[in-house]
Amino acid sequence: MAKTHGDRIREAFTRQAGTFEDERLNVAFTSGLPWLLSHVEPRPDDVVLDVAAGTGIVSRALAPDAARVVAVDSTEAMIEQGRSRVVAEGHLNLGFVRGAAEDLPFSNQEFSLVVTRFSLHHFADPPRALREMVRVLRRAGRLVVMDLVASTDPTIAARQDHVERLRDASHVRMPPRGAVRDWLQECGLEVAQVAERQIDRPVKGWLQQSKTDEHAAAQVRAALEADVAGGENTGLRPHAVDGELWFHQTWELTVARGRARDEART
């Protein structure tokens, strides 16, 4: 039987659950936290939902500054890793729930703050998942989305996605720059801020973190090396650092509020 997208997500993140909590390999996930938190600005009375939370790296960073945090994810292995970290770190106000971003197991307007990071590029239908996040958000709530973004040139974006998919078969498509802002505005939210960050990452650690099999990893390296040598532009700006291959990602962070939705209804 053909694999479904859900099968690919489960396989990829069951395999990666351990590396998400390996501090030699999860630097991109932890070093980006201060930038994210400075835009999220959690409040002591916030009831937070972290969607596609994985092992809860973001949830655990938010928990000390919020009233309660719920981390929802579809992959049991990621949740198990996250639960053991929550116990080890002593977060009493953080719980994990298994569920799909497209069909969140929560009532309307349960949360004052909804956050999702590095998730949209794994979703088959990102606007559908965003509509669900807006459904569970309080009317004056805040929604913060952080993800990889692709070039606005569709040819380059397709090549970026091809390399990402070789690395991790559960990758669907990076949103183009600005798409999240447009989707959230279509949901009736007011977009307060869009920020961008340029990141350089070592290819070796990136492939180790995803546990990419050797055949696919060799294809990734070959595409990037050809780009360095003046061949096809992968859009990932590969370059050598002390003899090692590095590449470039663009992270985009969008902060939105529910105020416009309220005003639209009055």
Ligand SMILES: C[S@@+](CC[C@H](N)C(=O)[O-])C[C@H]1O[C@@H](n2cnc3c(N)ncnc32)[C@H](O)[C@@H]1O
């Ligand atoms: C790259 S990880 C990001 C984890 C976390 N947000 C972070 O930044 O550390 C992507 C996560 O999305 C989850 N995921 C993918 N598709 C999902 C869906 N449709 N519903 C819920 N979780 C999903 C995967 O199980 C995985 O844990």
